[in-house]
Amino acid sequence: MSASHPAGLTEQDVLLALKGVQDPDLKRDLVDLGMIKDIRITDQLLELTVNLTTPACPLKGKIEADVREAIGRNLGNARELRVNMSADVRGKGVIEKGDIPGVRNVIAVGSGKGGVGKSTLAASLAYGLQHYGSKVGLMDADVYGPSVPHLVGASGRPMAKGERIQPIEANGLKLMSIGFLVKPEQAVIMRGPMLHGIVNQFLHQVDWGELDYLVIDLPPGTGDVPLTLSQTLPLTGAVVVCTPQEVALLDATRAVAMFRQLKVPLLGMVENMSFLDPPGGGDRMYPFGHGGARRRAEELDVPFLGEVPLVFDIREKGDIGLLHETLAEGSPSRPYLLGVVEALAQQISIRNLKAPRMPTLEIIS
Incomplete structure (x- = not known):
C-alpha cells in the first residue's frame, strides 16, 4: 500500500497518472519497465526520476x-x-x-572487407558511448592489423596483477590489443588455434572491471575470429560497417550472412565515407556513390544506424592518435558520429528487452 502524502496525493496516484506513457523505442509503458523512480511529494513539489536504459537515448527530450x-x-x-x-x-x-563478469553488453564491429574504416568506426563508437557517460572498453581483435592503439594514441605493455591482465587506458577507455604486445613493424603470423587462444585470453583474462559496453573490433572478412567469439561468449550483437559502392556492399552482405549463420543478432549497418563536403564550400560530393548501405540494410531487414561522411578531421585525428577529439564541440564529424552512437544504443536496449536470451550456436558440418 502506498504511503499518503500532503493533499492526499500518493505515489500510486503518480504511477497511475503515468500509465500509458511509453518509451518510444521499446514500445512499452515506463511504469511497467520500472523506469519511474524516487517519487517525492510535498505540498509544493512533485519530483520523480525517469531512469532510461541508456544515457545515449536519442528520445530523452x-x-x-x-x-x-x-x-x-x-x-x-x-x-x-x-x-x-x-x-x-x-x-x-x-x-x-x-x-x-561485470560486462553488460558486448558489441562486435565487423566488415566484409578491409579499407572501409571499420577500426576507426569501432573506436569512434566506443568513445561515443563513453561521451554519454557509459563505462566502455575497446578490444582490438583485428589481430593481423591491430590499428586501435595508434588511432587512440595508446602505448605501453599490459601488466599482470595476480592472474589478471590490466588493460591499457586512453582517455578513460579501457583497451586491449595485440598491438601492445608486439613491435609496430612486426608481422603477426598465427594459425586458427593461436587466434582462438589470444581472443579467449583478451576476453576472459583481462580485468575489464565494470563495463556498460565492450566494443570488439573484428578483423575484416569472415574468418576465425568471429567464429571464436560466437563460441566463446554470448554477444549482444554485431555492427557491420561498409562504404556505399557495390563491391563493398556485396562483402557487407556476406558479413551479415556470417553473423546470422553464427546466430549473432544484427544491431545495424553503418555507411562510412558516405559523402564529402568540400572544405572551401561547393556542392556535396559522393565519391563512392550514396545510399547503398541504407538500401541494402532495408533489403536484408537490418537496422540502418546512419551515415558517416568522408571528413578530413577523422583521418587527421586518427593519424595522430587523437580520435576522441572527433567528438569535441565544433568537430564536423561530431553530429554524424553521435547520431550513429545513439541509434546503436537504441538498438541494444531494444535487443535486451525483446530477446534476453542468446540462442545456442549451431555448427553445421
Whole structure:
C-alpha cells in the first residue's frame, strides 16, 4: 500500500497518472519497465526520476515532455513538477555461460572487407558511448592489423596483477590489443588455434572491471575470429560497417550472412565515407556513390544506424592518435558520429528487452 502524502496525493496516484506513457523505442509503458523512480511529494513539489536504459537515448527530450504532459493532464499543476532524467545501462538480464563478469553488453564491429574504416568506426563508437557517460572498453581483435592503439594514441605493455591482465587506458577507455604486445613493424603470423587462444585470453583474462559496453573490433572478412567469439561468449550483437559502392556492399552482405549463420543478432549497418563536403564550400560530393548501405540494410531487414561522411578531421585525428577529439564541440564529424552512437544504443536496449536470451550456436558440418 502506498504511503499518503500532503493533499492526499500518493505515489500510486503518480504511477497511475503515468500509465500509458511509453518509451518510444521499446514500445512499452515506463511504469511497467520500472523506469519511474524516487517519487517525492510535498505540498509544493512533485519530483520523480525517469531512469532510461541508456544515457545515449536519442528520445530523452520526448520522454521527459510526455511525462510532464501526463502529470499535468491527470494530476493538474498544483505543485511544481521536477523531472530528473538518469540512465542505467541494462544487459540481457540473465547470466549465461561465457559471460564476462561485470560486462553488460558486448558489441562486435565487423566488415566484409578491409579499407572501409571499420577500426576507426569501432573506436569512434566506443568513445561515443563513453561521451554519454557509459563505462566502455575497446578490444582490438583485428589481430593481423591491430590499428586501435595508434588511432587512440595508446602505448605501453599490459601488466599482470595476480592472474589478471590490466588493460591499457586512453582517455578513460579501457583497451586491449595485440598491438601492445608486439613491435609496430612486426608481422603477426598465427594459425586458427593461436587466434582462438589470444581472443579467449583478451576476453576472459583481462580485468575489464565494470563495463556498460565492450566494443570488439573484428578483423575484416569472415574468418576465425568471429567464429571464436560466437563460441566463446554470448554477444549482444554485431555492427557491420561498409562504404556505399557495390563491391563493398556485396562483402557487407556476406558479413551479415556470417553473423546470422553464427546466430549473432544484427544491431545495424553503418555507411562510412558516405559523402564529402568540400572544405572551401561547393556542392556535396559522393565519391563512392550514396545510399547503398541504407538500401541494402532495408533489403536484408537490418537496422540502418546512419551515415558517416568522408571528413578530413577523422583521418587527421586518427593519424595522430587523437580520435576522441572527433567528438569535441565544433568537430564536423561530431553530429554524424553521435547520431550513429545513439541509434546503436537504441538498438541494444531494444535487443535486451525483446530477446534476453542468446540462442545456442549451431555448427553445421
